[in-house]
Amino acid sequence: MPDDLDRPITIALAGNPNAGKTTVFNNLTGSRQHVGNWAGVTVEKKEGQARYGGRLLSVVDLPGTYSLTAYSAEEIIVRDYVAEGEADVVIDIVDASNIERNLYLTTQIMELGVPIVMALNMMDVAEGRGVTIDTDLLSELLGMPVVPMVGVRNRGTDVLKETVLSTALGTARVRPIRVNYGREIEEEIGKLEAALDLEESGRAPGTSGGLSGGYSSRWVALKLLEEDPRVESDVVDAFGPDSAVVRTLSESRRHLFAIFGEDIETVIVDNRYGFVAGITKETVRREFEEPVTTSDRIDGVLTSRILGFPFFALFMWLMFFLTFFLGKYPMHWIDRLVRLLSDLVASNIVSPAWLNSLLVNGVIGGVGSVLVFLPQIFIIFICISILEDTGYMARAAFIMDRIMHWLGLHGKSFIPMLMGFGCNVPAVMATRTLESEKDRMITILVNPLMSCTARLPVYALFTAAFFAANQGTVTFSLYLLGIILAVAMAKLFRKFLFPGESEPFVMELPPYRVPTFRGTMIHMWERGSLFLRKAGTVILAGSVVIWLLCYLPPGVRYGSSVSVAGRIGHVLEPLVKPLGFDWRAAVALLFGFVAKEIVVSTYGTLFGVGGNRAAISTQLQRVFTPLTAYGFMAFTLIYTPCAATLAVIKRETGSWRWTAFAVGYSFALAWLIAFMIYRVGLLFGAGR
Amino acid sequence: MTGAALMPLAVMRSGDSGVLKDIRGLRHHDEHGARAGARKHRVGNRERHLLTTDRGHKLEHRLNYMGLVPGVQVTVIQNTAPGPMIIAVKGSRLCLSRGVAIRLMIMPDAEGGDAR
Numbered sequence: 001m002p003d004d005l006d007r008p009i010t011i012a013l014a015g016n017p018n019a020g021k022t023t024v025f026n027n028l029t030g031s032r033q034h035v036g037n038w039a040g041v042t043v044e045k046k047e048g049q050a051r052y053g054g055r056l057l058s059v060v061d062l063p064g065t066y067s068l069t070a071y072s073a074e075e076i077i078v079r080d081y082v083a084e085g086e087a088d089v090v091i092d093i094v095d096a097s098n099i100e101r102n103l104y105l106t107t108q109i110m111e112l113g114v115p116i117v118m119a120l121n122m123m124d125v126a127e128g129r130g131v132t133i134d135t136d137l138l139s140e141l142l143g144m145p146v147v148p149m150v151g152v153r154n155r156g157t158d159v160l161k162e163t164v165l166s167t168a169l170g171t172a173r174v175r176p177i178r179v180n181y182g183r184e185i186e187e188e189i190g191k192l193e194a195a196l197d198l199e200e201s202g203r204a205p206g207t208s209g210g211l212s213g214g215y216s217s218r219w220v221a222l223k224l225l226e227e228d229p230r231v232e233s234d235v236v237d238a239f240g241p242d243s244a245v246v247r248t249l250s251e252s253r254r255h256l257f258a259i260f261g262e263d264i265e266t267v268i269v270d271n272r273y274g275f276v277a278g279i280t281k282e283t284v285r286r287e288f289e290e291p292v293t294t295s296d297r298i299d300g301v302l303t304s305r306i307l308g309f310p311f312f313a314l315f316m317w318l319m320f321f322l323t324f325f326l327g328k329y330p331m332h333w334i335d336r337l338v339r340l341l342s343d344l345v346a347s348n349i350v351s352p353a354w355l356n357s358l359l360v361n362g363v364i365g366g367v368g369s370v371l372v373f374l375p376q377i378f379i380i381f382i383c384i385s386i387l388e389d390t391g392y393m394a395r396a397a398f399i400m401d402r403i404m405h406w407l408g409l410h411g412k413s414f415i416p417m418l419m420g421f422g423c424n425v426p427a428v429m430a431t432r433t434l435e436s437e438k439d440r441m442i443t444i445l446v447n448p449l450m451s452c453t454a455r456l457p458v459y460a461l462f463t464a465a466f467f468a469a470n471q472g473t474v475t476f477s478l479y480l481l482g483i484i485l486a487v488a489m490a491k492l493f494r495k496f497l498f499p500g501e502s503e504p505f506v507m508e509l510p511p512y513r514v515p516t517f518r519g520t521m522i523h524m525w526e527r528g529s530l531f532l533r534k535a536g537t538v539i540l541a542g543s544v545v546i547w548l549l550c551y552l553p554p555g556v557r558y559g560s561s562v563s564v565a566g567r568i569g570h571v572l573e574p575l576v577k578p579l580g581f582d583w584r585a586a587v588a589l590l591f592g593f594v595a596k597e598i599v600v601s602t603y604g605t606l607f608g609v610g611g612n613r614a615a616i617s618t619q620l621q622r623v624f625t626p627l628t629a630y631g632f633m634a635f636t637l638i639y640t641p642c643a644a645t646l647a648v649i650k651r652e653t654g655s656w657r658w659t660a661f662a663v664g665y666s667f668a669l670a671w672l673i674a675f676m677i678y679r680v681g682l683l684f685g686a687g688r
Numbered sequence: 689m690t691g692a693a694l695m696p697l698a699v700m701r702s703g704d705s706g707v708l709k710d711i712r713g714l715r716h717h718d719e720h721g722a723r724a725g726a727r728k729h730r731v732g733n734r735e736r737h738l739l740t741t742d743r744g745h746k747l748e749h750r751l752n753y754m755g756l757v758p759g760v761q762v763t764v765i766q767n768t769a770p771g772p773m774i775i776a777v778k779g780s781r782l783c784l785s786r787g788v789a790i791r792l793m794i795m796p797d798a799e800g801g802d803a804r
Contacts, residue, residue, distance in 0.1 A: 100755070100778045270759070273759075299774065299781075304766075304768070398771075401771065401772050506747075506750060506751065507782065507783050508781065
């Protein structure tokens with residue numbers, strides 16, 4: 001009993017995806033949140049804090065699941081966490097407008113035998129559909145408190161906290177209900193429980209402590225009958241393949257199969273749904289049948305064969321338009337600010353000279369060139385947040401599914417690919433929504449080919465210098481090149497590296513919603529701040545290293561041909577000569593590894609003209625031709641993901657092998673394409 | 689349309705509805721539980737001891753817990769081939785690829801009677 005006033009009360013949030021769990025989490029914790037990972041897996045773990053009645057509440061947001069099978073990392077996380085008793089109370093967030101399907105998960109959580117409080121969310125949507133729910137009766141029938149809520153309006157949050165507190169302190173009456181599976185199955189469950197308890201004699205009765213986690217015997221017995229692979233495997237490992245439990249299990253299965261003539265799990269699932277149906281029949285009243293909702297009507301247009309894709313294209317165009325044209329203004333302001341800061345530091349911190357250089361050239365030069373892209377990144381993430389919060393993202397995945405499928409990918413791969421145009425770091429993280437490992441890997445590997453905003457300054461610089469009349473077209477051609485290569489590589493990877501069927505496409509289409517300003521801002525911030533944090537640390541460190549290489553040996557002109565950086569460039573020059581590049585290009589590309597924007601500032605350094613774009617332009621025209629310039633831009637597009645992206649790839653794939661592969665293949669591809677551009681171009685007499 | 693015929697969901701048209709009767713081709717019955725011992729099988733990344741083989745239940749489970757269980761009422765919201773379908777199940781909307789839809793066998797509701 002958590003009656004020790006100092007100990008925080010731990011609350012876990014469970015529920016279906018799209019039931020408004022995140023909104024409730026935000027309502028409970030406000031901005032006091034922390035995002036991390038569940039141990040050993042690449043699933044996001046969100047924790048936060050709340051206060052109520054003088055007590056501290058520690059809130060953990062469990063992954064959204066529809067069930068508690070053993071077939072996905074998310075489900076395993078939820079059931080392990082709940083069973084282990086880490087949480088004092090579990091809040092089951094149920095979508096009132098979708099109650100039957102949501103209650104399926106509820107029954108499973110109930111079977112884990114923990115104190116539950118139901119947060120019956122989206123009451124407004126239910127009301128809008130003419131659905132009324134007798135929450136008192138529901139509470140009685142399920143044996144748990146039910147708190148009606150409207151998460152998006154922050155209604156019911158205090159009542160929820162109150163209820164959770166009293167449940168945790170034991171002052172609320174909670175009587176757990178047991179789903180009855182029928183006489184035959186209950187008999188076998190009883191036998192299995194007895195067998196399990198026998199094996200466990202010596203341990204606390206009613207729990208299978210020999211197995212890891214605090215699962216109740218009844219739960220284990222049920223899962224065994226359902227042929228849950230994980231529980232089965234744990235039981236066999238714990239007690240041995242010839243133990244009494246296993247023998248009883250085989251007997252039970254044979255017996256039940258003989259009676260029912262089909263898989264027991266089907267019967268069990270049927271019973272669960274039957275239980276749920278019975279409850280909804282008693283407690284849910286529909287005033288009128290609304291077979292076609294407003295959402296459906298909107299979908300009739302937005303996902304229709306004729307208008308669906310054009311609308312989709314329109315929304316995509318709008319997004320890019322906002323990002324690039326709207327974003328230009330704040331971009332210029334930040335640019336001027338950075339320059340101001342640079343001048344300020346340069347004139348005020350004059351000695352020691354190396355410090356002056358480190359700050360001005362290294363830190364401000366390096367980090368500043370990246371900061372300039374903040375507005376565009378945030379704009380793109382606002383757009384994506386709006387698309388998600390309105391529910392349109394699911395429709396986009398639906399529309400793109402066919403194309404994605406043809407590419408050997410999953411419809412859901414579309415979203416990370418889209419985000420890649422903003423920044424690859426959160427895009428790679430967004431691949432978590434893909435359930436199939438193969439789909440995920442392929443999406444992660446080709447994602448860097450989506451031209452992120454970091455490459456824009458390189459394009460801007462070079463197109464201004466060499467293709468002044470056609471800047472827009474040339475830039476667009478590079479984006480297109482990236483997409484074409486992504487398609488080609490995806491197909492190649494699917495065929496040779498990850499053969500097999502793509503995960504079958506089954507996805508829920510949540511009803512359209514009007515997004516809240518607060519919600520959208522929180523989502524935008526979640527992603528944008530990721531970029532800031534990763535980039536901030538990696539790019540800062542990288543900038544210092546770059547500075548060092550350009551500064552040493554002491555006494556040379558910063559970034560000259562005889563500095564360490566210059567020397568490295570000369571060593572690498574033979575590698576890039578066949579592409580028509582010189583030693584400076586080698587250095588720029590090398591430093592571009594840290595962040596692709598740095599290619600531009602590196603050139604400024606190497607030419608000794610600092611941030612003066614016009615001067616850089618002129619200098620570039622001396623060492624590049626339009627042909628080689630295009631090849632250089634293509635190389636920048638394709639070669640190795642930036643350091644921050646690689647760090648995320650390593651984290652998401654959990655493997656150095658694949659991260660190295662990402663570097664290797666993209667490098668090889670970049671070289672090949674740049675080579676072809678140069679040589680083929682020369683054949684056509686296009687340059688030098 | 690004879691009352692006894694089951695239709696694959698994939699061929700039903702927008703506005704049609706029916707009851708899901710069977711999910712085809714996802715499992716095969718074998719001697720259930722007749723084996724008393726355990727064998728090593730791959731589950732995820734590890735070798736584990738299992739009493740039965742994992743018979744491709746993952747998809748079926750997913751369909752189940754998203755609401756597609758035999759006996760449930762299904763309405764087609766949109767079916768414009770090619771491309772995935774949108775259906776209404778238990779009050780929510782799901783979209784399914786054709787490869788999945790073709791395996792869901794539906795007993796269509798009688799013609800001319802809208803469930804209202």
